[in-house]
Amino acid sequence: MGRRERRPVPLNRPVAGRAEPESRAFDRHLVSARPPEAATATVARTDAKPGSIYHALKQMAKEGLLIEHEIAPSAVGGPPRVEYEINDQGTEEYYTLLREALSSHEQKFEALTAGLSFIVDLSRAEAITLLEQRIAGLEQWRSGVTEYYRPEDGPRQLGHIGEIMKLWVHSADAGAQWGQ
Known part of the structure; x- marks a missing residue:
């Protein structure tokens, strides 16, 4: 199977899983900021644990919010290393979560904190x-x-x-x- 050609990602678009300092990663609290009734039936994005972030990223890719890029085989025989690129639908969801985190008084404190972390993405x-x-x-x-x-x-x-x-x-x- 051939390697997919990778598109450049504009710096103003959040990218999950990237190590480069100029990219923005999804914060696990922003990923979990949606209330359970608004999350999909397959994944409730509330109280994501640090160890479950990869499960959340895979689920978001299944939901069409991220694009998976297998970039290297595992050196120890495990699954290949994967980077996640946010697509247009994911960007729309990101801004929805960001706006909810900042505007709703009913959000958890962690969601507000995450929203403040990414407030620079808004005018x-x-x-x-x-x-x-x-x-x-x-x-x-x-x-x-x-x-x-x-x-x-x-x-x-x-x-x-x-x-x-x-x-x-x-x-x-x-x-x-x-x-x-």
Whole structure:
């Protein structure tokens, strides 16, 4: 079987599995940023473990998000070494995950951190808009909590549930303050 001709990858397109410093690799948290109900039935991309990243890359290739390139046979008799190139569908999914990580207040902290790691892939104006959407979501969520819990009355009125609501309000306030 002949070796496939490799296309050059523009530097502004993320590439998974590349060792070159100028390429961008998928962060495992960004790969896992999709909520389970939005992931495909075959792979739930939540809480990817460091050892399972290759499984996730293979699955993403099966889903048409990446192109596999076998670049060298294994020196110890195992599977061949593979590099993964992101294609147009993968790039679209990458930007969807990135935008969700930055705009949704419901994302895990790891997803937000991953989104911030790749924020440079967006224009400044779009990044600001996404973070403003996050702040608006936090403020709306806080309003829902304070329908049942008034911070000025303190948590004692609701016992341990009041302590939880106090934490929620504080988290919403801190997230909104950070975002500004």
